[in-house]
Amino acid sequence: MVRRPSEVEPPRFGLIDGNTFYVSCERVFDARLRGKPTVVLGNGDGCCIALSPEAKALGLKIGVPIFQVPKDIRTQVQVRSANFALYGDLSARIVSILHDLFPRVEVYSIDENFVDVAGMKDPVGAALEARERILKWIGIPCCAGLGATRTLAKAGNKLAKDQSKRAVNAGALSVFHATPHKLDALAVEDVWGVGRRYAARLNAEGVTTAAELAALPADHVRARYGVVLARTHMELRGVPCGDLELEEPDRKQLVVSRTFGRDVVDPMEALATFATVACEKLRKRGLAAGALWVWLDGNPFKGDSFHASRAAPFPIPTQDTAEVLRAVRFLAMSIMRQTGKSRGVQAYKRGGVGLTDLVGAEDRQADLFFRPNEKAERGMAVLDKINAKFGRGTLGVGTVGWRVGGAMAGERRMGSKDAQWRPTLQALSPSYTTKWGDLLAVR
DNA sequence: TCTGGGGTCCTAGGACCC
DNA sequence: TCTGGGGTCCTAGGACCC
Numbered sequence: 501m502v503r504r505p506s507e508v509e510p511p512r513f514g515l516i517d518g519n520t521f522y523v524s525c526e527r528v529f530d531a532r533l534r535g536k537p538t539v540v541l542g543n544g545d546g547c548c549i550a551l552s553p554e555a556k557a558l559g560l561k562i563g564v565p566i567f568q569v570p571k572d573i574r575t576q577v578q579v580r581s582a583n584f585a586l587y588g589d590l591s592a593r594i595v596s597i598l599h600d601l602f603p604r605v606e607v608y609s610i611d612e613n614f615v616d617v618a619g620m621k622d623p624v625g626a627a628l629e630a631r632e633r634i635l636k637w638i639g640i641p642c643c644a645g646l647g648a649t650r651t652l653a654k655a656g657n658k659l660a661k662d663q664s665k666r667a668v669n670a671g672a673l674s675v676f677h678a679t680p681h682k683l684d685a686l687a688v689e690d691v692w693g694v695g696r697r698y699a700a701r702l703n704a705e706g707v708t709t710a711a712e713l714a715a716l717p718a719d720h721v722r723a724r725y726g727v728v729l730a731r732t733h734m735e736l737r738g739v740p741c742g743d744l745e746l747e748e749p750d751r752k753q754l755v756v757s758r759t760f761g762r763d764v765v766d767p768m769e770a771l772a773t774f775a776t777v778a779c780e781k782l783r784k785r786g787l788a789a790g791a792l793w794v795w796l797d798g799n800p801f802k803g804d805s806f807h808a809s810r811a812a813p814f815p816i817p818t819q820d821t822a823e824v825l826r827a828v829r830f831l832a833m834s835i836m837r838q839t840g841k842s843r844g845v846q847a848y849k850r851g852g853v854g855l856t857d858l859v860g861a862e863d864r865q866a867d868l869f870f871r872p873n874e875k876a877e878r879g880m881a882v883l884d885k886i887n888a889k890f891g892r893g894t895l896g897v898g899t900v901g902w903r904v905g906g907a908m909a910g911e912r913r914m915g916s917k918d919a920q921w922r923p924t925l926q927a928l929s930p931s932y933t934t935k936w937g938d939l940l941a942v943r
Numbered sequence: 944t945c946t947g948g949g950g951t952c953c954t955a956g957g958a959c960c961c
Numbered sequence: 962t963c964t965g966g967g968g969t970c971c972t973a974g975g976a977c978c979c
Contacts, residue, residue, distance in 0.1 A: 542965035549965065565964040582965090609961045695959050728959075728971065755967055762962080801964060852966090923965095 509738060511646035511677055512618040514627055515653040516598065518591075518640045519661065521611035522550035525587045526580045528639040538578040541566055544761055544923030549582060553665070587611075590638060597633050601626055606744040614650060614744050627675045641670070646677040650742060651735030653678065654692040655710060659685060680738045683710035693732035698725060710736060750858070751785065754778055757852025758914065760921040763799055767848045768832055770921035771796075773914050774853040775828045776896065779821040782855055783884055788817035788864055788872070790857025792824060794831040796839070799849035806843065808835045817859050820876040821883075828853060851921075 518524055522540040527533045537554035541547065547563050548555075558573050566574070591610045598605045604616035615630075617623035627644035634642050643664060645656025656678030662685070664670040678686075689699035691710050701724075707713050713721075714736040722730040731741040756774040764770065771794060782789060795809035810831040818824065840846070864872055915922035 544963080544965080546964050563965080567963045612961080693959065697958060726958090726971070749969095751968085753968080757966065759965070799964095849964095 509648040511623050512648050513650050513653040514615040514617045514644055514646050515657045516630055516642050516644045517612040518642050520550055520552055522587055523552045524640045525590050533578050536578050537576055540580050540582050542582055593638050594634055601630050604744050606746060616744060624675050631674055644675045648738040649735040649740045651692050651732055655686055658690050680714055686710035688713050752858060753854055753856040754781055755854045758923060759850045761923045763847035763849055764921045765847055767796055767851045771828050771832050771851055771853055772825055775824050776821055778853050778855050779824050783819050786861050787858045788819045788861045789855035790817040792827050793854045794828055795852050796835050796848045797850040808839050810834050816872055817864050819861055820873055
């Protein structure tokens, strides 16, 4: 049963997130973007991954390739390439502000943080104070949701956003305490845990709002939609199914993949670059990979849609880039032979490298026949140090017959300038001073 | 016409998240 | 011309075992 208002519990969780976060980050450093329709593009200047409200008002949608946007609209829009290093930095500052105000903080994503408000006298006041500080000290506008569960806090956050969009004084209405009986205004597809598929099925049985979802019988939800949605359903009713997750759980896999700037006949250098980056991330986290998988995709936009992958275990989990590169080459050759033979495929549009079965590097057990290659791994540690000191990409691993240049993790663009596979940024200069007007001239 | 049953491990696919 | 990237969890089904 949905609880009555008199039984409503005080909020236990808050969710604080930055409004159109990537756009807001860009605006911190470039005041000219403020108030103007602004778009942040993903890899290769492909799709819109963040839109300011003004850009949304022009009809732009998340995920739409920018080249598909009509020219007369495009010329009205300020465009930036994603700069994740910058966003990550601002995100960390937000987290430190939250730590000053709340006893526990869960970093949920680059722009969202759950906080513990259980037992607080004035949780709304605390959320408003957080919003104020983040806006003043960092320059990012935020909204906050409060609720007895994390799902309700998420719901409150969304409702706060809707509310502050309509308000003249956005700040005053930027916090919303969501309770099980205050969910009528929330569309069911905006519930955390309800994606497109579930939303379509729920709509088909007449459920269009979060309130209607909460009102469904629990056993019906469990039987028809499974345990995942059943938990969401309980949380909407105010029954917590999870607490804050303060420790970052150990990674199970680590993936580096890209859409290539154009179709590529020989993807080996690209895959080697991805593997090099993946191994750096691996060592940074103190992990070792028990297995590897490699995949290559055709170009679905040219009617050549295929996906081919190969996987292989390592005898002992490894951190050694050279060992991973050897395996990558072996697997990639195998894929290319197969696709070449069975389909006559000559070109690939996308590829990736995944390291899986990750374990702590210190937890590996050597046996009689196999042990980690300590010499090679010490070499890797030296390489990482040099790259950290003298700039990423200073040193690479050349032992497998190709050279990987400018590939290091965290770099905004992977690959050497003349690499065929390198995601194109021809439409944009990476500088803050870039304007869409320049962009048309470059074309 | 006529089925063993139960446990475990692995994988592929589907669903979700930002 | 140009079409994002990186994760997790759950479930169903197959292989294998006793």
